Amino acid sequence: MLFLFLLFLLSVPPATLSLNQEGLYLQSLKHSLDxxxxxxxxxxxxxxxxxxxxxVTCDAGSNSVSSLDLSNTNLAGPFPSLLCRLPNLTSISFFNNSMNSTIPSDLSTCSNLQHLDLSQNLLTGALPRTLADLPNLVYLDLTGNNFSGHIPDTFGRFQKLEVLSLVYNLLDGTIPAFLGNISTLKMLNLSYNPFFPGGIPPELGNLTNLEVLWLTDCNLVGEIPDSLGRLKKLKDLDLAVNELHGSIPRSLTGLTSVFQIELYNNSLSGSFPPGMSNLTALRLIDASMNDLSGPIPDELCRLPLESLNLYENRFEGSLPESIADSPGLYELRLFRNQLTGELPRNLGRHSPLKWLDISNNQFSGELPASLCEKGALEELLVIYNQFSGPLPESLGECQSLTRVRVGYNRFSGEVPAGFWGLPHVYLLELIENSFSGQIAKTIAGASNLSLLIVSRNNFSGPIPEEIGWLENLVGFLGNDNNLSGSLPESIVNLELLGNLDLHNNQLSGELPSGIKSWKKLNELNLANNEFSGKIPEMIGSLSVLNYLDLSKNRFSGKIPTGLQNLKLNQLNLSYNQLSGELPPMFAKQMYENSFLGNPGLCGDLEGLCDGKGEAKNKGYIWLLRTIFVLAALVFIVGMVWFYMKYRSFKQAKRAIDKSKWTLMSFHKLGFSEHEILDCLDEDNLIGSGSSGKVYKVVLTNGEVVAVKRLWGGVKKECESGEVEKGHVRDNVFDAEVDTLGKIRHKNIVKLWCCCTTRDCKLLVYEYMPNGSLGDLLHSSKSGLLDWPTRYKIALDAAEGLSYLHHDCVPAIVHRDVKSNNILLDGEFGARVSDFGLAKVIDSTGKGPKSMSVIAGSCGYIAPEYAYTLRVNEKSDIYSFGVVILELVTGRLPVDPEFGEKDLVKWVCTTLDQKGVDHVIDAKLDSCYKEEIYKLLNIGLLCTSPLPINRPAMRRVVKLLQEVGPETQSKTIKKDGKLSPYYYEDASDHGSVA
Known part of the structure; x- marks a missing residue:
C-alpha cells in the first residue's frame, strides 16, 4: 500500500503539488472556459x-483571493459556480466577454460577495431568484445580456444593494412596485427592455437614497407620479423614449439635488411647472420631442444651465434674456418650436456656448455678436427663421466653428472675409438669403470644407482661383447668383468633387481642361450661363456622372461620342449651338427633350435637322419597310398556327388531371384553377429554385399573377445559399399558407389562393414586375435603384416586418429575411415574401423558442443563432440590417472579395481602416450623403452582435421615417429635381460622418 502511495506521488507533477487550493480552483476555472x-x-x-x-487580487492580510476581474478578455463558456468555493471572494467581474448559458442558482453560496459585474455577455434565461439571498451584495450589473421573463419578486428582499442595472435585456412584464422596498438603492437602471406597457410605480418614491433613476425606453405609459418628488438625493432622472403623457408634475421642482433631467421623446403636454428656480443644481434638461407649450420660463433660464434641449415642442414667445446669464451654458437646442423675437444680445458672452440650434422658429433681428466670445462655438444652426442684417464680423474670427447653417433667412450684406476661410468648418450653408459681394480669396484657408452651399443669393464676381485649394470639397452649390467670369483652372484639382451646381449665373469662357480628374463627380449643372467652346470629350470618362445639364449656353461643335459611355439619369444639352450627327445611343425617346434648340444638330429624334436629304432616301426607306412588313406577317401567321396546335395538345394532356385539383382561396378571385393550370408552360417560367419553379401567368381578364409550383422532397444542405437541413416541401407549403393566408398588409406579398393535388402544390401570388431586390441590386440593372428608391424599399420592407413582429397576434418571425425575398412592384414598392421558414412566436410571452436546426440564408444569419438556436424577432432585425447594408454598399452579403468575412464584418473593418466613403456604393448620388450615412447607421445598429442592442422593428421604422421626411417632403425642390442637402431639421443625430 505504501508503495502505491509513493508511486502516486511520483506520478503527480511537482508544480501541481506546490499550488494552493484556491489556485487549484482557479485552474479548474481556466480549463472550463474557452x-x-x-x-x-x-x-x-x-x-x-x-x-x-x-x-486576481488577494487580501494583504490573509493572502486569500478577494477579487477576480477578467473584464475584456474574450472568454467564453458557462458561468463558473466553483468560484463560490473561494471563501473570501468579494468581487467578480466578467464585463464584456462571451459568457453564455444561465447564472447557476447556487451562486447564492457566495456569501461574502459584494460586487458582481456580468454585463455585456451572452447570458440567457430568467434572472435567478436566489440572487437576493446574497446577504452582502452591494453592486449588481447584468447589462447587455439576453435575460428574459419577469423581474423576480425576490428582488424586493435585497438587504444592502446600492446598484441594480438590468439595461439592454429581454425582460418583460411591467416594472414591479416591490423594487421600492430596496431602501438602500442609490442607482436603479432598467432602460432598454421590452417591458409590457405600464406606469412608473409610485412606490419608487420610497427610494429616498436613490441618486440615479434610468427608465429609458421601458414602454412606460401614463403620467409621471408625484411621488418621484420625494427623491431628494436624486441627481440624474431619465424617463426618455416612452409614451408618458400629462404635464410635468410640480413635485419635480423639489428635486434640489438633481443635475440632469431627461424627458425627451414622450407625449408630455402643458408648460413647465412653476418653481423651476428651486432646481439650483440643474445643469442639463432635455424635454425635446414632446408636446410642451407656452413660453420658456424665465426662472428656468436663470438656472446655471449647461445644456438646454427643448426642440420639437410648441413653445412660443421670445427667448428670455436671462438665458444669456447662464455661466456654463454650452448647448442650446430649441429647433422646431414657435419662438419669436430677437435673440438675447449677450448670448454667448458669459458662457462657453458650443452648440446652438434654433432652426425652424420665427426669430428675427440680427445675430448677437457675442455668440463666439468664449471661442468655443462649433455648430451654428439657424436655418428657417427671419434673421436679417449682416453676419457679425466676430464670427469671421470664430476658429472653433465646424458646422454653419444660416440658410433660409433674410441676411444681407457682404460675408466677413474671415468667415470664408474658417479652418475647421466642413459645412458652410448660406442658401436663400440676400448676401452680396464676392466669394473671398480667404476661402483658401478653409482646408476642412466639404460642402459649400451659397445658392440663391446675390453673390457676384469671379469664382476665386483659391477654390481649387480645398482638397476636401465634395459639393459646391452656387446656383442662382450673379457669378461671372470663367471657371478657375484650379477647380480641376478637386478630386473629391461629387456635385458642381452653378446654373443660373453669368459664367463664361470654355470649360477648363483636365476635368477627367473629377472621378467622383455625380452631378454637373452649368445650365443658363454663357459658357462657350466645345463640350470636352473628357466628360465621357467621368464614370459615376449621372446628371449632366449644360443647356442654355453657347457650346458649339459636335456632341462627344464618349458621353454614350455614361449612365445618365438626366441629360440636357438643349439651346446651345451644337452641330453634326447625334450619337446613335441618344436617338431614344427618353432623350427627346435633351437636344432642342440646336439648329445644326441632326439625328433620328423629332425636331432635329431641317429635313435635307430626306427625299433622297424616301424610296429606299419605303422598300425596306415593305419587305419588313411582309416578313413580319409570315412570321406571325406561322407562330399563331404553331401556338394553336401546341395549346390543343396541352389541353388534351391536362384534361384528365384538372378534376384532381383542390382550390383554397384567400381573396375574392376572378379566375379558376383551370386557367392557372393552362398557363404552367416553360414559356412562362420566370424563376427556378430548390423548392420548385415560378411562372408568370397572364389571365384572360388582363391581370397578371405569379405561380410558385412546389413538389415533394428534401432540401439539400446549403442549396441556393440556404442552410436548413431536412426541410420538407410540405412544411414550406404549410408555413406559407398558414402565414400569408391570414395576413393583410400593403408590404407583405398577397397570396391569392393555393391549388393542391397529390404530387404537386401551387401558390398563386400577386405578380411583382420588377422582381426581387437582390436580383436587381446585384445585376447590371442596379442603376435603376437610385437613392430615393433604395430608401423607399428599406422603409417598405421595415413596415412589413414591423407588422409581422408587432401587429400579428401571435407575432411572426420570418427567419429568412434577405434581399431575394423582398419583391418590387411596378413603382418599386417593396413586399416581403417567401414565408416558407416563418415561425409563430410563443403566445404565452415566455420568450423565444429553440429550433432544432439553423434556418436562414448564408450571410444573413444572426451570430447568436448559431449557438443558441433561439428564434425571436432580433434574428429578423439582424437579417434586415444586412439588407440595409446591401442597399448602402451595393455589395453581396457574402463575397469572395471579403475573404472569411461577411458583409457586416467587411463594413465594420472598412469603416475603421479607410473611412465611410469606401463603404458607400459609388453608383449613389453623393448629394444624398447625409441620408446615406444615417441609413448606414441604422444598418449597423440592426446588425449589432448583441441582440439586445438591436432596436425593435417598430423602432427601426421610426428611425427610417426620421430619415425619410428630410429626403422627401422636407426637401427643397429646385428645377424639377430634389436637392437633398437642405433639411428643415438641423439636427443630425447619430451620423457616422
Missing part, C-alpha cells in the same frame, strides 16, 4: 499562490 486570446496563459500551475496572476 480562451481564444490566451488571456489566462500567465496563470501558471508552478506558482505557490494565484495572487500574482493577471486579474
Amino acid at each position: 480562451d481564444p486570446d490566451a488571456a489566462l496563459s500567465a496563470w501558471n500551475e508552478s506558482d505557490d499562490t494565484p495572487c500574482k496572476w493577471p486579474g
Whole structure:
C-alpha cells in the first residue's frame, strides 16, 4: 500500500503539488472556459499562490483571493459556480466577454460577495431568484445580456444593494412596485427592455437614497407620479423614449439635488411647472420631442444651465434674456418650436456656448455678436427663421466653428472675409438669403470644407482661383447668383468633387481642361450661363456622372461620342449651338427633350435637322419597310398556327388531371384553377429554385399573377445559399399558407389562393414586375435603384416586418429575411415574401423558442443563432440590417472579395481602416450623403452582435421615417429635381460622418 502511495506521488507533477487550493480552483476555472486570446496563459500551475496572476487580487492580510476581474478578455463558456468555493471572494467581474448559458442558482453560496459585474455577455434565461439571498451584495450589473421573463419578486428582499442595472435585456412584464422596498438603492437602471406597457410605480418614491433613476425606453405609459418628488438625493432622472403623457408634475421642482433631467421623446403636454428656480443644481434638461407649450420660463433660464434641449415642442414667445446669464451654458437646442423675437444680445458672452440650434422658429433681428466670445462655438444652426442684417464680423474670427447653417433667412450684406476661410468648418450653408459681394480669396484657408452651399443669393464676381485649394470639397452649390467670369483652372484639382451646381449665373469662357480628374463627380449643372467652346470629350470618362445639364449656353461643335459611355439619369444639352450627327445611343425617346434648340444638330429624334436629304432616301426607306412588313406577317401567321396546335395538345394532356385539383382561396378571385393550370408552360417560367419553379401567368381578364409550383422532397444542405437541413416541401407549403393566408398588409406579398393535388402544390401570388431586390441590386440593372428608391424599399420592407413582429397576434418571425425575398412592384414598392421558414412566436410571452436546426440564408444569419438556436424577432432585425447594408454598399452579403468575412464584418473593418466613403456604393448620388450615412447607421445598429442592442422593428421604422421626411417632403425642390442637402431639421443625430 505504501508503495502505491509513493508511486502516486511520483506520478503527480511537482508544480501541481506546490499550488494552493484556491489556485487549484482557479485552474479548474481556466480549463472550463474557452480562451481564444490566451488571456489566462500567465496563470501558471508552478506558482505557490494565484495572487500574482493577471486579474486576481488577494487580501494583504490573509493572502486569500478577494477579487477576480477578467473584464475584456474574450472568454467564453458557462458561468463558473466553483468560484463560490473561494471563501473570501468579494468581487467578480466578467464585463464584456462571451459568457453564455444561465447564472447557476447556487451562486447564492457566495456569501461574502459584494460586487458582481456580468454585463455585456451572452447570458440567457430568467434572472435567478436566489440572487437576493446574497446577504452582502452591494453592486449588481447584468447589462447587455439576453435575460428574459419577469423581474423576480425576490428582488424586493435585497438587504444592502446600492446598484441594480438590468439595461439592454429581454425582460418583460411591467416594472414591479416591490423594487421600492430596496431602501438602500442609490442607482436603479432598467432602460432598454421590452417591458409590457405600464406606469412608473409610485412606490419608487420610497427610494429616498436613490441618486440615479434610468427608465429609458421601458414602454412606460401614463403620467409621471408625484411621488418621484420625494427623491431628494436624486441627481440624474431619465424617463426618455416612452409614451408618458400629462404635464410635468410640480413635485419635480423639489428635486434640489438633481443635475440632469431627461424627458425627451414622450407625449408630455402643458408648460413647465412653476418653481423651476428651486432646481439650483440643474445643469442639463432635455424635454425635446414632446408636446410642451407656452413660453420658456424665465426662472428656468436663470438656472446655471449647461445644456438646454427643448426642440420639437410648441413653445412660443421670445427667448428670455436671462438665458444669456447662464455661466456654463454650452448647448442650446430649441429647433422646431414657435419662438419669436430677437435673440438675447449677450448670448454667448458669459458662457462657453458650443452648440446652438434654433432652426425652424420665427426669430428675427440680427445675430448677437457675442455668440463666439468664449471661442468655443462649433455648430451654428439657424436655418428657417427671419434673421436679417449682416453676419457679425466676430464670427469671421470664430476658429472653433465646424458646422454653419444660416440658410433660409433674410441676411444681407457682404460675408466677413474671415468667415470664408474658417479652418475647421466642413459645412458652410448660406442658401436663400440676400448676401452680396464676392466669394473671398480667404476661402483658401478653409482646408476642412466639404460642402459649400451659397445658392440663391446675390453673390457676384469671379469664382476665386483659391477654390481649387480645398482638397476636401465634395459639393459646391452656387446656383442662382450673379457669378461671372470663367471657371478657375484650379477647380480641376478637386478630386473629391461629387456635385458642381452653378446654373443660373453669368459664367463664361470654355470649360477648363483636365476635368477627367473629377472621378467622383455625380452631378454637373452649368445650365443658363454663357459658357462657350466645345463640350470636352473628357466628360465621357467621368464614370459615376449621372446628371449632366449644360443647356442654355453657347457650346458649339459636335456632341462627344464618349458621353454614350455614361449612365445618365438626366441629360440636357438643349439651346446651345451644337452641330453634326447625334450619337446613335441618344436617338431614344427618353432623350427627346435633351437636344432642342440646336439648329445644326441632326439625328433620328423629332425636331432635329431641317429635313435635307430626306427625299433622297424616301424610296429606299419605303422598300425596306415593305419587305419588313411582309416578313413580319409570315412570321406571325406561322407562330399563331404553331401556338394553336401546341395549346390543343396541352389541353388534351391536362384534361384528365384538372378534376384532381383542390382550390383554397384567400381573396375574392376572378379566375379558376383551370386557367392557372393552362398557363404552367416553360414559356412562362420566370424563376427556378430548390423548392420548385415560378411562372408568370397572364389571365384572360388582363391581370397578371405569379405561380410558385412546389413538389415533394428534401432540401439539400446549403442549396441556393440556404442552410436548413431536412426541410420538407410540405412544411414550406404549410408555413406559407398558414402565414400569408391570414395576413393583410400593403408590404407583405398577397397570396391569392393555393391549388393542391397529390404530387404537386401551387401558390398563386400577386405578380411583382420588377422582381426581387437582390436580383436587381446585384445585376447590371442596379442603376435603376437610385437613392430615393433604395430608401423607399428599406422603409417598405421595415413596415412589413414591423407588422409581422408587432401587429400579428401571435407575432411572426420570418427567419429568412434577405434581399431575394423582398419583391418590387411596378413603382418599386417593396413586399416581403417567401414565408416558407416563418415561425409563430410563443403566445404565452415566455420568450423565444429553440429550433432544432439553423434556418436562414448564408450571410444573413444572426451570430447568436448559431449557438443558441433561439428564434425571436432580433434574428429578423439582424437579417434586415444586412439588407440595409446591401442597399448602402451595393455589395453581396457574402463575397469572395471579403475573404472569411461577411458583409457586416467587411463594413465594420472598412469603416475603421479607410473611412465611410469606401463603404458607400459609388453608383449613389453623393448629394444624398447625409441620408446615406444615417441609413448606414441604422444598418449597423440592426446588425449589432448583441441582440439586445438591436432596436425593435417598430423602432427601426421610426428611425427610417426620421430619415425619410428630410429626403422627401422636407426637401427643397429646385428645377424639377430634389436637392437633398437642405433639411428643415438641423439636427443630425447619430451620423457616422
